[in-house]
Amino acid sequence: MIPLQIIREQPDWVIQRLAVKNFDANSLIYQILELDWKRKSTQFESDERSAEYRKLTQEIGSLIKAGQAGKANDRKNEVAKIKEEVRNLQERLDEISRQMNELLVRLPNIPDERVSPGISPADNEIVYSEGSIPQLPPEALCHWDLAVKYQIISFEIGSKVTGAGFPFYKDKGAKLQRSLISFFLDEATKAGYTEYEPPLLVNEDSAFATGQLPDKEGQMYFVPQDNFYLIPTAEVPLTNVYRNEFLKHTDFPIKLCAYSACFRREAGSYGKDVRGLNRLHQFDKVEIVQLSLPENSFQILEEMTEHVAHLLRKLELPFRKVKLCGGDMSFTSALTYDFEVFSAAQQKWLEVSSVSNFTEFQANRMKLRFKDKNGKTRLAHTLNGSALALPRIMAALLENNQSSQGIHIPEALIPYTGFDSIP
């Protein structure tokens, strides 16, 4: 949620910035400003009446104490009238606030100055590419075929037991998954992130705080009996660890990481992009989260992308860093970098990480504040990144490392897997 103060002070700037995200904020902003004014005046009136009301009730108290019951009763009649007025004003105020909030919540985060306009992934900017793309023989297989050949992933059993998009990993495939998770967690803790194991279900407040609600409601699995949402990413529980917290400026930066299963309904997805491991309803991911001082957040974003790049180098995968254009960025983000690995048999780049700075957008929603050096209350900045999402890493590893001798395991993983190839 964009802090109201910014909208008040520079509405036209906000409109102009949001246009970079292809978001026409014009009417929303002006409606908000109008409601803001209405809210203020209503509240002013309501406060005045409340003050009167308070005074009167106190008078009644002292009259009763003084034994002047008659006078007190007269006052009671007066009070009844004011009370009714206060109640009406309060109701109007609540309604105005509700409307205003509804509009505020619909505004996406303001993109950073260095985000370029654009409407689709085609407009994203490739920051750099690294690693060499392997030349596979013509008989090379895509990972879904390799999965069958080596008996390490079963989509078939997954569909029987649960449904499409819920694969089973098996044997060395399962071990490889576990190895990747441990490797990513170890690297994250080495980099100073504190490891958490979060709940996989969260309540409504948490889902709202990080921006999943209200707009992405349909993308999450929901447990109506208890009003819980299955997390689409560990970002949700991790960031919410600090919901409603008031920190000291010396507490920053705060670095958290977690492995979790992630659940996404992926409503509306179809076609060849969803084949094999490319898009799943349940997948594993290690997430890194940082809370930072506003002045450091963009530098921290770079630091986090370096961490991701480091992981990909260690896995010996060809990858590229992509800066997202306005139109491809998420609702909550101010600046996002994606990392894509090249999956050699599919001959395409697969997104394996997304690292974003949410500036004060989430902090505002979740009331994550701190006192700065001057004792002023301010909103913190929140950031997160996948480090990394497993399925597409798995896909690229299998495809790129295939040979007649089997699947080769990168050096960095061998201490975890205990084997150097899948024969």
Add this chain to the structure above:
RNA sequence: GGAGAGGUGGCAGAGCGGUCGAAUGCGGCGGUCUCGAAAACCGUUGUCCUACGUAAGAGGGACCGGGGGUUCGAAUCCCCCCCUCUCCGCCA
């Protein structure tokens, strides 16, 4: 799931219908003392909203887990929900 107890300011903990934003202790901040520090003493100390003020701040309003109700008046009484603790049941 059943029975009981409880949720108060950064923390601990009083208040149980009026003048209570809330005693007291601890902590924090400022000061006195000191070469300096500790101790002691004195002062101060929350959040949010706000058509006054350039600002510091002043004035007003709201907030005692969340929501509703009773009452002229609620932290205090009643109802619903959430959470914590104890006991019982069930269970990885």
